[in-house]
Amino acid sequence: MSRFAARRLDDLRATGLEVCTHPGLTVVPPGDVTPASGDHYKVFTPYWRAWEAEPWRAVLPAPESLELPEGLDPGAPFTPDDSAGAGSLAPERQAGGWTRARARLRSWTDGGLADYGDRNDDLPGAATSRLSADLRFGCLSALEVATAARDLPGGDAYVRQLAWRDFHHQVTAAFPWINTRDYRARDREWRRDPEALAAWKEGRTGVPIVDAGMLQLLREGFMHNRTRMITAAFLTRTLSVHWREGAAHFDAHLTDGDVANEYGNWQWTAGTGNDTRLNRAFNPSRQARRFDPEGVYVRRYVPELAELSGAGAHRPWTEGDGEGVEGYPAPIADPGR
Ligand SMILES: Cc1cc2nc3c(=O)[nH]c(=O)nc-3n(C[C@H](O)[C@H](O)[C@H](O)COP(=O)(O)OP(=O)(O)OC[C@H]3O[C@@H](n4cnc5c(N)ncnc54)[C@H](O)[C@@H]3O)c2cc1C
Structure with missing residues (x-):
């Protein structure tokens, strides 16, 4: 709890x-x-x-009826207002x-x-x-x-x-402090890097598999588990930005966000949680080749890369004689090989 x-x-x-x-x-x-x-x-x-x-x-069935204590007025049934805060809601959420x-x-x-x-x-x-x-x-x-x-x-x-x-x-x-304190304290040096954090949140890091995951989150209020791990590792391990920053962004956008699973998984990925392999690596390029070999996932979510063919979508920096793809940023950190 x-x-x-x-x-x-x-x-x-x-x-x-x-x-x-x-x-x-x-x-x-x-x-x-x-x-x-x-x-x-x-x-x-x-x-x-x-x-x-x-x-x-x-498994018990739902009760047929509920008896309320006398004198309690339950009011009108709750109806969700889909327009509330519509600006911040993912347009293609389930x-x-x-x-x-x-x-x-x-x-x-x-x-x-x-x-x-x-x-x-x-x-x-x-x-x-x-x-x-x-x-x-x-x-x-x-x-x-x-x-x-x-x-x-x-x-x-x-x-x-x-x-x-x-x-x-x-x-x-x-350990109810899972969302604020390291579950297992590690000697990690965290960096404050507002620009890198903003690029990560917006899906503008220049690393296609990371950006595709972050754009899926903004569009659907959901992200595939594999890209949750890749994007979280990119923020905490590659950019050394604190897991609390990343988890707060996920929390604001995920429709399934809950304290135990979100922060537990963030800490697991950042190496401060329950993972027994402390130096687990998520090399973005290798992960991309393995789990999105034809670049289909990246093209689905990153519009600037939609015209690239096959696994080329994972290496936009090699396009245009090394100039990259117009409108898409150069990587802000080493995407691995
Ligand atoms: C950084 C990070 C943050 C995450 N934040 C959340 C979160 O806020 N809420 C959340 O429910 N899950 C979270 N997860 C776990 C997992 O990514 C999602 O549960 C899963 O992607 C949901 O999609 P699904 O229902 O299609 O999963 P399926 O693959 O169909 O799995 C079935 C169910 O099993 C449970 N489950 C699957 N994987 C995990 C896991 N690693 N940890 C805990 N439960 C799991 C979920 O309830 C899921 O619905 C996070 C993972 C990472 C790496």
Whole structure:
């Protein structure tokens, strides 16, 4: 539970109301599996082994009706106002809601799930479930999704990702400062570089795979997991800008942004979190060749590079006799080879 959620619960209890909470946010609630020593797992693989052996709760249907305490006026039902803050909303964001979430889950278990293990890193294929915002807002419960997927082809690989989600929640429950302090303090020198930070936010770093990810975020309020790692590593490892700066930008634009998964993953990528490989490298050029070999993902999101063919989209600096592509910046840092 984040600090905010814990405070909110304390405040409610302080009113004198009887407050009951029920598990629902995760498949396995934080604290239900713990290592022999310590209150939470710091490393994913042993957590995963314990998580797999844990029995799951039954999925319960939504209640038919709710009884309100006497004298309480619930007011008019909430209707989301799509025009509020429209300027800052991603124009191509996925529409949300309980009914759509259910349809998405059905079409996922009937279709893409079977190939998930092979295709989850296929950047141009966009072959992941896109259920993260539905999970974030509780339009689907993680238990319901895991139960629907578990016994189907592809279910093992997929449920493992839901265990990652639970993993970050149990870390955050034990370390609620995940969004402000290093989980594991490292001797890292952070740089203040407002220009580089602005270029990164706008998708104008001159490194195509980084810019494509950042532009996907602004356009869709979503970014593929692979480019989340590449862009976060570029900011924190290549540019040495603090993970808090990057996470704040993601938080402002992601429709699935939540404290545990966002900050847990940022710290994982920056090397201050739960990754056991501290010097994990995300060489942007190598990542691009491997996960977007034909440059399809880059061309989809970076308009200036739409005319380049094949993997040439990843090397715009070699175009025009080394002058680059008109309107597209030169790399602000070494994109790797
Ligand atoms: C820097 C960074 C920031 C991130 N911020 C968020 C965030 O704010 N909210 C969020 O839900 N995820 C976050 N992730 C994790 C992951 O990128 C997204 O969950 C995933 O891309 C969502 O797309 P999907 O639903 O199609 O995922 P799928 O690949 O279909 O996975 C299914 C579900 O498993 C869970 N999941 C998958 N990968 C992870 C992971 N690495 N960590 C935790 N849960 C995972 C998600 O709930 C996801 O919906 C972040 C990753 C990185 C590297």
